Amino acid sequence: MIRVLPLGGLGEVGMNCMAIEQRGEALLVDCGVTFDDRGLGVDVIHADFSPLDRLDARIAGVVITHGHEDHIGALPYLLKRHDVPVYGPPYALGLVRERLDEHEVLEHARLIETAPGRAFDLGSFRVEPIRVTHSIADATALAIRTSVGTIVHTGDFKFDESPPDGEDIDVDRFRALGDAGVTLLMSDSTNVDVESATGSESDVGDVLERLVLESPGAVVVAMFASNIHRLRLLGEIARAAKRKIVLLGRGMGTHTRVARSTGYLPWPDELVLPDDMARERPRSEILAIATGSQGEANAALARLARGEHPTFEVLPGDRVIMSARTIPGNEPEVHAIMGQLLRRGVEVISRATERGIHVSGHAHRPDQRRMIELVRPRCFVPVHGTIHHLTRHAALAREMGVPSIAVVENGRAVEVTEDRVMLGETFGAGRVHVWAGREVPTTVLRERAALAQEGAAFCFVTIDPAGTILNVFIETRGVMNDDRTKLDLTTVEAAVKKALGEAPQHATDDLLAEYARLAVRRTMKQLRGIKPVTVARIYRLGASSPTSSPSSQETST
Structure with a gap:
């Protein structure tokens, strides 16, 4: 066995x-x-x-x-x-x-x-x-x-x-x-x-060739950098259309470099134009190949759509071909980028209008x-x-x-x-x-998720040597920022003072910090419907350092 x-x-x-x-x-x-x-x-x-x-x-x-x-x-x-x-x-x-x-x-x-x-x-x-x-x-x-x-x-x-x-x-x-x-x-x-039927990569090449040849402006093909077969076809298309290939995106550079060095991508050196020289060529001579077909915010296509790419830009009359299937879950990001391109006057071709651009x-x-x-x-x-x-x-x-x-x-x-x-x-x-x-430990990911969903609150309490509360200060991030904020923070401060007043007479500072933390979360739930991740600290005048709740990073009561 x-x-x-x-x-x-x-x-x-x-x-x-x-x-x-x-x-x-x-x-x-x-x-x-x-x-x-x-x-x-x-x-x-x-x-x-x-x-x-x-x-x-x-x-x-x-x-x-x-x-x-x-x-x-x-x-x-x-x-x-x-x-x-x-x-x-x-x-x-x-x-x-x-x-x-x-x-x-x-x-x-x-x-x-x-x-x-x-x-x-x-x-x-x-x-x-x-x-x-x-x-x-x-x-x-x-x-x-x-x-x-x-x-x-x-x-x-x-x-x-x-x-x-x-x-x-x-x-x-x-x-x-x-x-x-x-x-x-x-x-x-x-x-x-x-x-x-699954379809052949060569059939995609026929469709892409037609779309490139009929375009009067620059053409940008967004695709997975690892698809060396399609890159090989685009090289042949570029020669037929008398265009230069411009590679946009780190992944595109990595895959083409490895493919050329191992003999899988037979591009002559003169076929590829450095991206920083693309502006010097007529638009009709450019065939750019870009990463970012899945809507990645920092990939080349998204930067082109925002007008933030350092060496190349798309202009009215250019054509962008989305030569990839959108992975389920990425649709909002992909559609947002397509919308930005359309607002720039760029023609966008996707599988919705031309099924043959990807298999x-x-x-x-x-x-x-x-x-x-x-x-x-x-x-x-x-x-x-x-x-x-x-x-x-x-x-x-x-x-x-x-x-x-x-x-x-x-x-x-x-x-x-x-x-x-x-x-x-x-x-x-x-x-x-x-x-x-x-x-990244699972506990850290849980904390990050809670911070993203509920926001964070910070509670600082100063107490004099006699045990009298001098001040309660509440600060939030990602919780609220509207006309009610000042009033709600005042309500939270009052709830913290009340909770500390109900604490045992000889409570430790750790216990007092926990009373404060729970009061913040409980009151925020009543006021805003959320329980933010809360850090509470007790500053006792005359003490060497503040004390924080040992449970300050927990997200449940």
Whole structure:
């Protein structure tokens, strides 16, 4: 028997990380991040790696399927804890080097390039990468030989019959694996609800070429920087339209630099114009490619929309093409940016008016069905999706006659035999929030959320040596600022004085501070309907330092 332990990516979209354990060894597949949209000062979120510390197994290494952030972004944090080799395709490792260098762990990292069809041993596992098509160059699936047979992990994939780089998905190899017998298939579930054909990236190129050629002004294409296939097409379009490419956004620069250095983006040097020289060219000669298709406030597209980009501006008559799907939840920010662009007289083209400007890199339901038909597994575990996606994908496998199926989320082990998959123990997966390379504790995030929702109040009380209250001062932030503020603050001050007057005669200053804190919160609830995070301090004249409530950061009474 072997065990599969999902640390991330099951029950959610993103943060993919999975351990496969056998014979006292564990292999990790991918190690990615996700992002926090609550505005609480979090850069990235990665899986909690502490379950790996509790494994009675040696970590043999990490195998990366491809270079998207939700598959590689957490490697710096993992490698700071575990000195293990990382295997991956050349383009993915190029991006990994960038990340590891930023975190000052590159010097000690062991990075080993993989190639489709070239199997390698990793401890007791034998791993064979298999070429797949996805919205990034050099994407692979994995065939992993284990003690219970072959496991096929698809990674992110789709069937693209005409990929721009000519690297077709290896249908014959998947079929051959199915002929030989596959114990377990773990397959991408992201687009299980979409019944239509996935569409080819080359078709997007045809639409983008038409839109660029017919535009008299500058054209800005907003897209994911990691989609090297689309960047490759835009290079061809720029040459056909006699335009220069201008790269806007840090991520765009990083991905194009790595793709060009690894041979995946054959742009001649004269095709790319430095962004600080773009103003010197006629508008009709500019094809800009910008980050920020998801409405990120500090990305290039948002800065263009606000007129704040330092080297380039959009003008009336220019055209902006939103060549990306808006991730659910990002619609307000994306629509706000589109509105700002329209107010500047810029023509905005989105999927609402031109469906062909984007196709997904993830398998739609027909592709998922085809993968099951090729591999013909005895067992099936859907991966990469919310519980809804996983359940729907499991139902598809059941309809197709797969004998043994398990749906699990992060933190629940799966036990696999040669002909059966079973739910195992719960091992407690978690999430680690990171800002500036450091972990942000959950308690701090709760405090930040409370501050954002309820605001903060500060209560300062001065008492003379005889115990008489001399003054109560109340200050708030994010609570109130209107015509009633002065009157309400006076009411709160009176409530604090009353509460302190009812305190025990020989109460400590810590207890008095707590009485004051609770009075502020209780009165604010009555006056404003909220209980702000409250800090109360007692200043006793003649004492060396003020005393604050030991519970001053709590948000409940």
